[in-house]
Amino acid sequence: MSLLTIEGLDVRYDGRRVLHDVDLSIDSGEIITVVGPNGSGKSTLLRTVIGAVRPSGGRIIHRPGLRIGYVPQKLPVDRSLPMTVRRFMALPDAAPKAAVEAALARADVAEIASSQLATLSGGQMQRVLLARALLNDPHLLILDEPTQGLDQPGTASFYQRIAAIRAETGCAVLMVSHDLHVVMAASDRVICLNGHVCCDGRPEYVASAPAYRALFGSGTQGALALYRHEHTHRHDEAAE
Amino acid sequence: MILFDSLVMRAAAAGLGVALVAGPLGCFVVWRRMAYFSDATAHASILGVALALVLDVPVFGGVLVVAFAAALALWAFGARSLGQDTGLGVMAHSTLAFGLVAVSFLPSVRIDISAYLFGDILAVRERDLALIWGGGAIVLALLAWRWSRLLIATLGADMAHAAGVNPRREELLLTVALAILVAAAIKVVGALLVGALLVIPAATARGLTRTPEAMAATAALIGGASALGGIWMSWEFDTPTGPSIVCWTALAFVLSQLRGVIR
Numbered sequence: 001m002s003l004l005t006i007e008g009l010d011v012r013y014d015g016r017r018v019l020h021d022v023d024l025s026i027d028s029g030e031i032i033t034v035v036g037p038n039g040s041g042k043s044t045l046l047r048t049v050i051g052a053v054r055p056s057g058g059r060i061i062h063r064p065g066l067r068i069g070y071v072p073q074k075l076p077v078d079r080s081l082p083m084t085v086r087r088f089m090a091l092p093d094a095a096p097k098a099a100v101e102a103a104l105a106r107a108d109v110a111e112i113a114s115s116q117l118a119t120l121s122g123g124q125m126q127r128v129l130l131a132r133a134l135l136n137d138p139h140l141l142i143l144d145e146p147t148q149g150l151d152q153p154g155t156a157s158f159y160q161r162i163a164a165i166r167a168e169t170g171c172a173v174l175m176v177s178h179d180l181h182v183v184m185a186a187s188d189r190v191i192c193l194n195g196h197v198c199c200d201g202r203p204e205y206v207a208s209a210p211a212y213r214a215l216f217g218s219g220t221q222g223a224l225a226l227y228r229h230e231h232t233h234r235h236d237e238a239a240e
Numbered sequence: 241m242i243l244f245d246s247l248v249m250r251a252a253a254a255g256l257g258v259a260l261v262a263g264p265l266g267c268f269v270v271w272r273r274m275a276y277f278s279d280a281t282a283h284a285s286i287l288g289v290a291l292a293l294v295l296d297v298p299v300f301g302g303v304l305v306v307a308f309a310a311a312l313a314l315w316a317f318g319a320r321s322l323g324q325d326t327g328l329g330v331m332a333h334s335t336l337a338f339g340l341v342a343v344s345f346l347p348s349v350r351i352d353i354s355a356y357l358f359g360d361i362l363a364v365r366e367r368d369l370a371l372i373w374g375g376g377a378i379v380l381a382l383l384a385w386r387w388s389r390l391l392i393a394t395l396g397a398d399m400a401h402a403a404g405v406n407p408r409r410e411e412l413l414l415t416v417a418l419a420i421l422v423a424a425a426i427k428v429v430g431a432l433l434v435g436a437l438l439v440i441p442a443a444t445a446r447g448l449t450r451t452p453e454a455m456a457a458t459a460a461l462i463g464g465a466s467a468l469g470g471i472w473m474s475w476e477f478d479t480p481t482g483p484s485i486v487c488w489t490a491l492a493f494v495l496s497q498l499r500g501v502i503r
Contacts, residue, residue, distance in 0.1 A: 052402070068402065075395060077395065078272075080271055082446065083452060087452070
């Protein structure tokens with residue numbers, strides 16, 4: 001049985017249809033990346049899966065006992081709130097000390113456990129959020145544009161870490177990303193979203209699909225070529 | 241001497257009862273940037289005073305109902321189209337204005353409105369004390385019960401959802417707590433200065449602490465000490481008590497800021 005199955009999902013905001021007829025299933029251990037233009041409903045899809053958005057139609061079926069770890073796009077912490085990383089890890093439920101230390105180590109932030117949340121850099125904050133998501137030993141890790149604001153080396157190392165965590169824990173990963181070239185290299189499956197699922201499959205299949213090209217142009221193929229053998233490259237796109 | 245004892249002891253008990261609760265609750269007001277929200281709720285309570293007097297029901301009840309209704313309305317319309325700030329401004333000033341106008345229709349012998357605007361802690365009676373401590377105990381119990389959930393909801397709504405916490409429910413809980421505190425505090429510091437008792441001790445405690453729990457406890461201590469200082473000042477120099485209490489919190493705030501600068 002899949003970890004999670006989405007059937008005919010419809011989501012509306014103020015009468016506007018953000019997502020419609022979305023079907024998707026996620027299996028154990030696979031890394032799935034959702035790509036799509038701004039406003040295509042990527043974040044909404046993730047927020048619906050974690051229960052922050054109520055769908056207006058369709059359903060989301062969790063495998064019984066499914067544990068989800070969620071890493072939000074960003075977490076602006078008001079400077080008025082004093083909160084150490086370690087205390088943050090124990091919200092809303094206190095976790096065993098050893099588990100907290102292990103999760104922090106896995107996300108490579110063990111040394112800043114006593115730091116104040118409000119003073120962390122963007123990259124440190126992302127890894128703390130990742131550590132917190134890993135704390136309940138999730139079957140499915142959900143990340144919403146986790147590398148936003150990181151530079152290229154930071155982005156690359158973040159995705160390497162995700163891949164390593166998947167290898168160690170066997171958790172599935174569902175994430176949204178704009179870093180198309182990294183996504184293509186690091187994902188098992190890519191879902192191209194634009195209100196509905198335009199295409200869904202292995203990165204090389206999606207990259208060559210007409211629906212994907214219509215959204216992103218074939219220019220992104222250039223970036224993909226850094227990582228994969230290229231056989232559909234075109235030079236006739238004047239504008240990107 | 242007996243007069244001094246009972247009067248000042250009652251005032252001290254009332255001041256402590258409100259300040260010890262306003263500290264921790266005020267931390268959430270500061271963290272969530274609800275300072276204007278709490279002001280709007282408090283200002284609305286003047287309308288509650290007026291309605292209670294017109295309907296001849298206890299003032300505490302009138303204030304509680306109206307403060308709760310106002311806070312609930314603000315909560316319900318919270319993130320809607322009108323800028324949060326504007327909506328709060330409309331609510332805060334219009335309820336205060338309607339309250340003051342309503343009071344003016346009452347025979348003037350029946351009410352000294354300044355007692356409700358700025359508090360009249362030396363007029364606190366045993367029954368008021370029971371309401372203040374009872375209401376305060378309820379607020380503290382609510383905060384303690386939901387503490388971790390309130391914190392995660394304060395950090396981020398999506399984060400709370402993912403952890404199985406409904407952030408809107410936690411907001412509603414804070415709203416209820418705020419209405420209870422306003423009703424308890426109106427006799428002590430008055431509708432116009434409740435917000436000060438919420439925000440200033442919490443803001444003072446921020447610079448001195450590293451965890452949310454320590455900040456809440458420190459804010460309660462600062463508020464409590466200020467309440468005692470204000471009552472002493474009021475007795476000694478015949479100053480208005482509510483404003484005197486707030487002056488002490490402001491002094492504590494300035495000192496805590498200076499400490500930050502000097503270090």
